[in-house]
Amino acid sequence: MMLVLGLGNPGTKYERTRHNVGTLALESCAAFFQLRLKKRCFRLYRQAVVDGRARLVHPLTYMNRSGEVLKYFEYSSLVVLCDQMDLPAGTIRLRRGGSSAGHRGLMSLIEAHGDGQFIRIYIGIGRPSDGGRVIDHVLGPIDDEAIWDGIALASKALVSLVEGASFEEVASVYNRRTSPPYP
Amino acid sequence: MSTIVEQVLRILERFFDEEGIDRNQEMAVAFSGGSDSLALLHAVSTLVGAERVHALYVNHHLRSSEELSGEIELNEHNCRLLGVSFTLLDLGHGSVERALKERGRGVEEAARQLRYDILGRTCRERSIPYLLTAHNSDDQLETLLMRVAQASSIASLASIRRRRDLEGVTVLRPVLEVSHSDLALYARTQGLTWSLDSTNDEDTYLRNALRREVKKPLLALFPNARSAAVVLGRRFEETSRLLDLMVEEALGSVICDDGVVSFTLVWYRSLVDELRELLLYRMVALVSGEERIARTIIAELVKGIDELERAGGGVREIGSLRIESREGMITLSPIAVLWSYCLPLDEPMKAQRIALPGDAEVVIREFVEGYWDTDALRIDASSLKDPVIRSAQGGDEIALSGGTMRVAKLLSSMKVALHQRGSVPILVDRSGVVAVFARAFGGRDRIAERFKAPLAHPFTNIYSSNRRNRNSEI
Structure with missing residues (x-):
């Protein structure tokens, strides 16, 4: 079964922050399938299962320990939704493999998975403007409408993957469609 | 004598006989002042003599003082009229809220717990063996409905039991078969005026909402639901007793x-x-x-x-x-206690972080105006004599504003996991336990009453506990 992780920090404090866009996209995908992510007692994650095809999981660990939940699941393929500062708000990118690029959530996942060979759906949140601190930026509330567009796109891309489209098909649609316009 | 009065007295008499109650003993009635407890008070004093009956009224301070003073006045008047003694038991302002914060099970539950504590204590102090409450068939039906909806165990489905032990005092519910309206009719027949609790109309209390939204329509469909609930409660009680016996027997092999x-x-x-x-x-x-x-x-x-x-x-x-x-x-x-330690606190006034085994730490800061953490403790560190930070032990007690309490019980009330209780740090000096730092274990930090520093004291320090953080949010 496909395992999908929507990265984010736990608790209401972080619910609508830029660092939680992965979780927001995951919830939006679950809502498409008329599901809600549910937490059971003593579990470190919330999850919803789409018709035995995909398991949507929100780890309830802090970002740097996101990989700890992997040990609870058996999966045939892994898809991770996370934020990406190097992409402008409103854009998404699908990639298979790669480094963590300093994202602690991905770092933890790569360690737990054994390698970086899994699909990532990067959701653009842009860099802080006017020399603002990165931590304030990623943990700040989503105040740019474009980020919500990005979340919606990531959710649609994920729906396509869950419904059986291949990575290449989905990547060819969304990586092109969401490219920033040329000057 | 009118029929309802005869009927209630007959039920009461039968109850005393069936339960083997000695009518020559002193009896306390948990008296709220409402129609149920007023009717019970009248019936009991008629049956055993007013000189043996004591009305105990508990003031929870959950309503306006205006309403409460009027209610207390009326209750005292009613007791004088019946010739029974009246005792006002005061829980003190904010006690229910405090208990609610510590136990976290809802206002009704916290108030009930405190009420039974003080009623039991009073009966024991006065050597009164019986405490009578005016639980009736309406209460039984409501409790049963709530427990059914909560998928309770067989023992809980027995709902309100006819008798139970309250640490040496026997709690009796002699009018469990009588409905609330019959008890009100009884009181009215005797020309008694009872007080009305304004919170009875508030839907914020689960029971009140259930009364209106569920019980009323149910009774319209099944008029005998009250007595059915009493019978069902008794059947569950019997079943639960049988199961208890079987469990006891089986436990012989353990x-x-x-x-x-x-x-x-x-x-x-x-x-x-x-x-x-x-x-x-x-x-x-x-x-x-x-x-x-x-x-x-x-x-x-x-x-x-x-x-x-x-x-x-x-x-x-x-x-x-x-x-x-x-x-x-x-x-x-x-799971065995992981850590037990004792660290002398040589400089209790110096800002420092004391790392403890098991990921916890006690933090001491110098007090600055406008310090943000309202849950941290302000301790007059200059008055500590030979302080140490050590793990909690079995016999430790802390003198809180509400009375002395065993640290183990305090930690239990805060729902600190059993295997962690022995690792919770406490600050102790020559005078005893000064503070308990349970915040890092899911509870709260608490300070002994005598060490609560006056707000303007210049030498106060901030003491708080944390769990050392290995998480990172980015």
Whole structure:
């Protein structure tokens, strides 16, 4: 079964922050399938299962320990939704493999998975403007409408993957469609 | 005598006979001043003589002082009229809210707990063996409905029992078969005026909402639902007693030694499923010392034992419980206390972080105006004599504003896990326990009454506890 992780920090404090866009996209995908992510007692994650095809999981660990939940699941393929500062708000990118690029959530996942060979759906949140601190930026509330567009796109891309489209098909649609316009 | 009065007195008389109550003994009535308890007070004083009856009124301070003073005045008047003694038991301002914060089970539950505590204590102090409450068939029906909706155990479905023990005092519910309206009719027939609780109309209380939204329509469909609830309650009580007997008998095959429980797998497998589950509840209660055991723990325990049996032995940990399977024997034990320590605090006024075993730390800061953490403790560190920070031990007691309390009980009320209680840091000096730092373990930091520093004191320091953070949010 496909395992999908929507990265984010736990608790209401972080619910609508830029660092939680992965979780927001995951919830939006679950809502498409008329599901809600549910937490059971003593579990470190919330999850919803789409018709035995995909398991949507929100780890309830802090970002740097996101990989700890992997040990609870058996999966045939892994898809991770996370934020990406190097992409402008409103854009998404699908990639298979790669480094963590300093994202602690991905770092933890790569360690737990054994390698970086899994699909990532990067959701653009842009860099802080006017020399603002990165931590304030990623943990700040989503105040740019474009980020919500990005979340919606990531959710649609994920729906396509869950419904059986291949990575290449989905990547060819969304990586092109969401490219920033040329000057 | 009118019919309703005769009827209630007959029920009361029969109740006393059936339960073997000595009518020459003193009796206390939990008296709220409402129609139910007023009718009970009248009926009991008629039956056993007013000189033997004591009305105990508990002021929870949950309503306006205006309403309460009017109610107390009316209650005193009613007691004078009946010739029974009246005692006002005051819980003090904010006590229910405090209990609610510590126990966290809803206002009604917190108020009930405090009410029974003070009623029991008063009866014991005055050597009154019986405490009568005016629970009636309406209360029984409401309780049963609530418990059904909460999927309660058989024992809980017995709802309100006719009698129970309250640490040496026998609590009796003699009018359990009488409806609320009949008790009101009784009081009216006797020309009595009762007080009305304004919170009875507030839907914020679960019971009030249930009364209006569920009970009323149910009674319209099943007019006999009240008496059915009483009968059902009694049947559940009998069933639960029978099950208790079976559990007691089965527990004979269990070795119980100093909080550790052992039994053979062969015996465990020979039990019927239903009894096995009940036994596990009882055994976990014995091991953990907790009264309420979550159903999920039992489910995990059953699963754990099955897995160990398949694996041919081994060890599993479930919450604060350790299961060990070896040579056909299963042993349940609490997870041992991991850390116990004692660190002298040489400079109690100096800002510092004291790292403790088990990821916890005690932080001391100098007080600055506008300090943000309202849950941190302000302690006059200059008055500490030979202070140490050490782990909590069995006999530790702390003198809080509400009275002296065992640290273990305090930690239990804060729902600190049993296996962590021995690791909770406490600040102790020559005078005893100064503070308990339970925040890092899911509770709250508490300070002894005598060390609460005056707000403007210049030498106060901030003491707080944390769990050392290994998490990062980015």
